[in-house]
Amino acid sequence: MSTIKNRLSVDENAPILTATALTRLYGERVGCRDVSFSLWPGEVLGIVGESGSGKSTLLRCLAGQDRPTSGTIALNFDGVPINLFDISEPMRRQLMRTKWGIVHQNPRDGLRMDVSAGGNIGERLMDRGDRHYGKIRSSALDWLSRVEIETNRVDDYPRQFSGGMQQRLQLARVLVPEPKLVFMDEPTGGLDVSVQARLLDLLRVLVRDLGIAAIIVTHDLAVARLLTDRLMVMKDGAVVEEGLTDQVLDDPHHAYTQLLTSAVLAA
Amino acid sequence: MTAMIKVHALQKHFIMHNQGGIRLPVFSDVAFDVSAGEALILHGESGVGKTSLLRILYGNYKPSSGHVLVRHGEDYIDLATATPRAILTVRRKTIRYVSQFLRVIPRVTTLDIVKDPLLARGIDDTMATEKAKDLLSRLNLAERLWHLAPATFSGGEQQRVNIARCFVDPASILLLDEPTASLDAKNRDVVVDLINEARESGAAIIGIFHDEYVRDRVATRRLDLTQFKKAA
Numbered sequence: 070m071s072t073i074k075n076r077l078s079v080d081e082n083a084p085i086l087t088a089t090a091l092t093r094l095y096g097e098r099v100g101c102r103d104v105s106f107s108l109w110p111g112e113v114l115g116i117v118g119e120s121g122s123g124k125s126t127l128l129r130c131l132a133g134q135d136r137p138t139s140g141t142i143a144l145n146f147d148g149v150p151i152n153l154f155d156i157s158e159p160m161r162r163q164l165m166r167t168k169w170g171i172v173h174q175n176p177r178d179g180l181r182m183d184v185s186a187g188g189n190i191g192e193r194l195m196d197r198g199d200r201h202y203g204k205i206r207s208s209a210l211d212w213l214s215r216v217e218i219e220t221n222r223v224d225d226y227p228r229q230f231s232g233g234m235q236q237r238l239q240l241a242r243v244l245v246p247e248p249k250l251v252f253m254d255e256p257t258g259g260l261d262v263s264v265q266a267r268l269l270d271l272l273r274v275l276v277r278d279l280g281i282a283a284i285i286v287t288h289d290l291a292v293a294r295l296l297t298d299r300l301m302v303m304k305d306g307a308v309v310e311e312g313l314t315d316q317v318l319d320d321p322h323h324a325y326t327q328l329l330t331s332a333v334l335a336a
Numbered sequence: 337m338t339a340m341i342k343v344h345a346l347q348k349h350f351i352m353h354n355q356g357g358i359r360l361p362v363f364s365d366v367a368f369d370v371s372a373g374e375a376l377i378l379h380g381e382s383g384v385g386k387t388s389l390l391r392i393l394y395g396n397y398k399p400s401s402g403h404v405l406v407r408h409g410e411d412y413i414d415l416a417t418a419t420p421r422a423i424l425t426v427r428r429k430t431i432r433y434v435s436q437f438l439r440v441i442p443r444v445t446t447l448d449i450v451k452d453p454l455l456a457r458g459i460d461d462t463m464a465t466e467k468a469k470d471l472l473s474r475l476n477l478a479e480r481l482w483h484l485a486p487a488t489f490s491g492g493e494q495q496r497v498n499i500a501r502c503f504v505d506p507a508s509i510l511l512l513d514e515p516t517a518s519l520d521a522k523n524r525d526v527v528v529d530l531i532n533e534a535r536e537s538g539a540a541i542i543g544i545f546h547d548e549y550v551r552d553r554v555a556t557r558r559l560d561l562t563q564f565k566k567a568a
């Protein structure tokens with residue numbers, strides 16, 4: 070006998086991150102307000118909205134880089150629930166180093182510019198406790214080729230790379246320790262369109278193959294459509310609409326989302 | 337026979353907030369079931385809501401009210417209230433949708449696009465590649481195109497990639513929006529055969545076809561949406 074369900078077994082799994090009523094005020098000014106949502110393992114969430122709508126503020130709070138004025142962030146790695154702002158600073162740093170990664174819009178903020186490409190990747194493995202030089206080096210070479218950088222560039226410095234290459238190197242540096250959760254703020258922001266396409270495709274494949282959960286801030290709806298499963302639309306610091314990415318973009322319900330989707334040529 | 341989709345009291349309208357809040361009714365009180373082994377053809381004049389209905393059945397448009405029960409495994413799940421994650425799961429396992437145009441992903445090759453539904457279901461790469469190649473050959477897509485991304489292909493070539501992606505791993509529910517519109521007679525007939533084969537092996541099919549010849553060869557049942565327009 071079959072039954073009618075509102076939920077599937079996928080809905081019973083525990084979320085990896087749950088934000089509840091997150092608010093960040095800058096004095097009188099609202100950064101973000103009353104944001105609540107959950108993110109599940111392997112899921113990619115997009116955050117879109119106009120300039121100043123609070124996307125970066127929200128992402129910084131979620132990634133533990135900034136403390137919200139009120140609200141909570143509950144995390145669940147390997148079945149152990151913790152509250153991001155209730156734990157000690159060293160514990161939070163440890164967590165950030167091992168369980169998550171942050172991809173910055175400007176690769177200079179995410180790379181060590183005075184360390185070689187191979188060093189930028191290998192350093193993260195050493196953070197994780199790897200000590201075997203040969204293994205670290207071969208892993209670095211492997212990751213360079215995964216992000217489509219010629220392995221003979223391993224000893225070059227990031228400043229000798231183009232913007233697109235620097236961004237791909239940053240990706241390798243972030244992904245090499247196999248984080249469970251990755252935060253990205255406009256990861257393709259400063260790149261021209263053809264370079265963007267290459268990076269996006271790479272991101273799409275890596276995120277799927279590694280099964281990581283990711284939160285991606287972008288003002289580009291085509292990027293959101295390509296990379297994300299679910300979308301939140303922000304305006305004036307608040308989430309005005311959320312849902313399945315293609316549904317939000319193709320059948321937008323909120324006035325602001327309708328404006329956003331009509332303002333661009335077919336995302 | 338098992339109903340694969342049950343639509344009940346379905347209503348859809350759009351509110352255009354940036355055009356004076358105008359309310360655009362599409363249809364109301366739509367109700368029908370489609371069982372395994374059936375092909376329901378939607379018709380009615382342009383703008384009657386055929387594509388909107390098909391998109392609702394895929395979870396791409398939200399119903400304004402009513403229910404869309406989809407048989408997923410042994411149960412029915414209501415797409416009107418399902419979470420985004422549940423809808424994605426249903427799409428992966430139970431529903432395929434062929435849109436009128438392929439949405440090209442930059443840099444992804446034809447073969448990878450066609451293999452993807454198999455890989456997502458855990459089929460190994462060798463098997464997936466073999467199946468994808470068989471289908472692309474059957475659809476007469478030149479072999480030199482298999483390792484290229486379809487961005488530069490003709491409309492008919494892109495559409496055949498789109499169709500191959502659907503039929504490489506036919507799910508139990510197939511939603512087809514004018515899949516044959518940009519094809520020549522030879523390829524149109526291949527698609528008609530693919531649809532009929534899928535149906536005979538138990539798929540439930542809901543489709544839109546402008547071509548009367550295709551409708552006649554595919555339909556087991558027809559539904560004119562004009563009747564649902566009145567009080568929408």
Ligand SMILES: Nc1ncnc2c1ncn2[C@@H]1O[C@H](COP(=O)(O)OP(=O)(O)OP(=O)(O)O)[C@@H](O)[C@H]1O
Nearest residue numbers: 095098099100119120121122123124125126127288
């Ligand atoms: N450190 C800060 N001090 C004071 N106000 C800030 C600070 N950071 C952000 N704001 C304000 O908070 C609001 C949200 O800014 P935020 O950077 O989160 O926007 P955003 O959506 O990321 O915009 P963009 O798309 O331009 O990057 C803005 O009004 C901004 O001026």
Ligand SMILES: Nc1ncnc2c1ncn2[C@@H]1O[C@H](COP(=O)(O)OP(=O)(O)OP(=O)(O)O)[C@@H](O)[C@H]1O
Nearest residue numbers: 319320350360362381382383384385386387388389
């Ligand atoms: N996302 C949307 N936002 C607003 N209105 C929409 C949207 N999608 C469809 N419509 C409107 O809904 C009505 C039905 O459109 P739909 O595309 O479903 O018709 P159709 O029967 O498929 O027509 P055709 O035979 O021309 O393809 C039309 O008036 C259309 O403008």
Ligand SMILES: [Mg+2]
Nearest residue numbers: 124125126254
């Ligand atoms: Mg920002």
Ligand SMILES: [Mg+2]
Nearest residue numbers: 386387388544
């Ligand atoms: Mg249509």
